[in-house]
Amino acid sequence: MTRRIGIKDVAREAGVSAATVSLVLNERATSRIPDVTQERVRRVAQDIGYAPNTLARGLRTRRTQTIGFVSDRIATTPYAVRMIEAAQDAARENGHLLFLVNTDGDPALERDAVAALQAHQVDGIVYACMWHRAVEPPAGLPAGSVLLDARPVDGGFASVVPDDRGGAVAAVQALVDAGHRRIAYLDIDEDPLPLASGLRLAGYLEVLEAAGITPDPALHVRGTSDVAGGRDAASRVLELPADQRPTALFCFNDRLAMGAYAAARHHGLAIPADLSVVGYDDQQLIAAELDPPLTTVALPHHEMGRWAVEVLLGVRERPDPDGAEGGVVLMPCPLVRRDSVGPPPTRGPGRRRG
């Protein structure tokens, strides 16, 4: 673990001073050092395996080439780790190392984490949530930090969140384009309701309106955010009289959609022949494994993770805090077309057993 060779060793071997070595290796050759000298220094450094001690450098320059990533939760939503992965990649590409801190959302831990990160003089902090939320950033979060999958309640920080409304628009529009007019929204039932719930509802209503479809309140149902909840909620709309029954379901997430599949099977409805379904999240091991594979909307976790550290490091332009969105950037949620959407059945959903 002990680093031995230092800049002095290089200097001695190359027959120059430590300062010269530093200048050459950092390409601060503002005062032109002869190419031969430069070459020699570089070669020696290479040969003896010199690597600068980042601590010493950081102490001097106040930049440590490290960033902090504090997240409220990591393991709960499996696909959200893509944010971490992307953040780490972006950090590496920019010569930075990433400190990962998981706080379970505990405010005391968050404060401690921020303090510890500051004590280590990180060059910046990204504060990440695993769901799109409005948050009060932890006390002491330094200016210049960026929020990931979270928008600051009082502004003041750059932030990136998924464009849930836009994603819902894409999903519901696909259904409308396929010819559907009676489209249900299987929403979730949680307290507090996540921002995404309302935003996706807004997108759903927006498309209906644009298509001249009057929203039917009976087609907006809620269920717990799991397979059972999806099955129950779907059953409720599927049991409606034939002329009120939806021909398509827009589900808040893929788990709900999985439940909707079960309900459709139970009601003898084939997907997509009798019923079209669109999910949200593009959750691995669910969306693509369902039968038929589920058309769904992907959350741009990767893009958001990368965006956050690139803005943090100044590689990408920081959003204008006085702009329309107040410094929060909406990342598009692309529609992933698979096989669960088709035209509505000709004479309303059939009812075939077995």
Place this chain on the structure above:
Amino acid sequence: MTRRIGIKDVAREAGVSAATVSLVLNERATSRIPDVTQERVRRVAQDIGYAPNTLARGLRTRRTQTIGFVSDRIATTPYAVRMIEAAQDAARENGHLLFLVNTDGDPALERDAVAALQAHQVDGIVYACMWHRAVEPPAGLPAGSVLLDARPVDGGFASVVPDDRGGAVAAVQALVDAGHRRIAYLDIDEDPLPLASGLRLAGYLEVLEAAGITPDPALHVRGTSDVAGGRDAASRVLELPADQRPTALFCFNDRLAMGAYAAARHHGLAIPADLSVVGYDDQQLIAAELDPPLTTVALPHHEMGRWAVEVLLGVRERPDPDGAEGGVVLMPCPLVRRDSVGPPPTRGPGRRRG
């Protein structure tokens, strides 16, 4: 991001020297400083919000209170992130920050990562794989590092892996205890075969032998490691003549088990009345959501992650490299009993159409 108050500020406020402050705050009161002075120093430090600069301290002491966690892959196996979570928790509990580096298994990136970590003078490195593997640790991995979910091909490092054989024993024993005699093993078909495959097979055979059951080679089938593979493999054994057909399935993982559920449904077999199934991995969003909930074996990711950093930091005893297992510790895989195991059907699996 700039830390302002330093030890000198505390010293000035408290009317002592920086050295005294350091002594007091680090509890190196070997030379007894009067309690009143100590108290005053501590209070001042607290009041003005002093936190030592870790870089400067590290430069001096050669300990940085940081560790590196390099993993081959993070997002691919969702449940494996529990290792990271646990490692991070253990690091925090011991006053350390964790650098996360993801290498995608690229040897060049691994070397770079190790070098970068060394340049930052981490106190130790854990090298983690997302599947139980035998690995050649990256060149330059410092002595004292610990391997996680990986055993070193040539020894030399402390390491922790799941006890796959033991987990299989627990699973198959549960089946035998329920009365089953014809138990199939749905193995995976990959090249190279993961260590876990052979180890679980060994556990399976061990239980059969102990129970006086002659293993039937026709009941050891392989499929690709996904739902489709599980369905196909399960179908193959379920189509066997009634007297050769298994009454229970031990599946290499939960995805295969999910496929086995589909096959059972297709064959008109109820679980667990007609067919018992045990999985492996206890994969969230699968195992518990299946109908009926799947009895399976949990991978001790959490325990392994914690173990790794605790050994790394010397909080937990390091395994003896000259011991029986050569420094690799087997972490138990507990059986999670849910509802997919029952006694075998009285007259062989029935054949009822849904």
Place this chain on the structure above:
DNA sequence: TTGAAAGCGCTAACAG
């Protein structure tokens, strides 16, 4: 019992 002084390894002024 406490303070002064010497670095940890590096970079950034400033001389030469």
Place this chain on the structure above:
DNA sequence: CTGTTAGCGCTTTCAA
């Protein structure tokens, strides 16, 4: 063009 000098903020002898 290059070397000397002075720290970055802390810990740790060594003297007083």
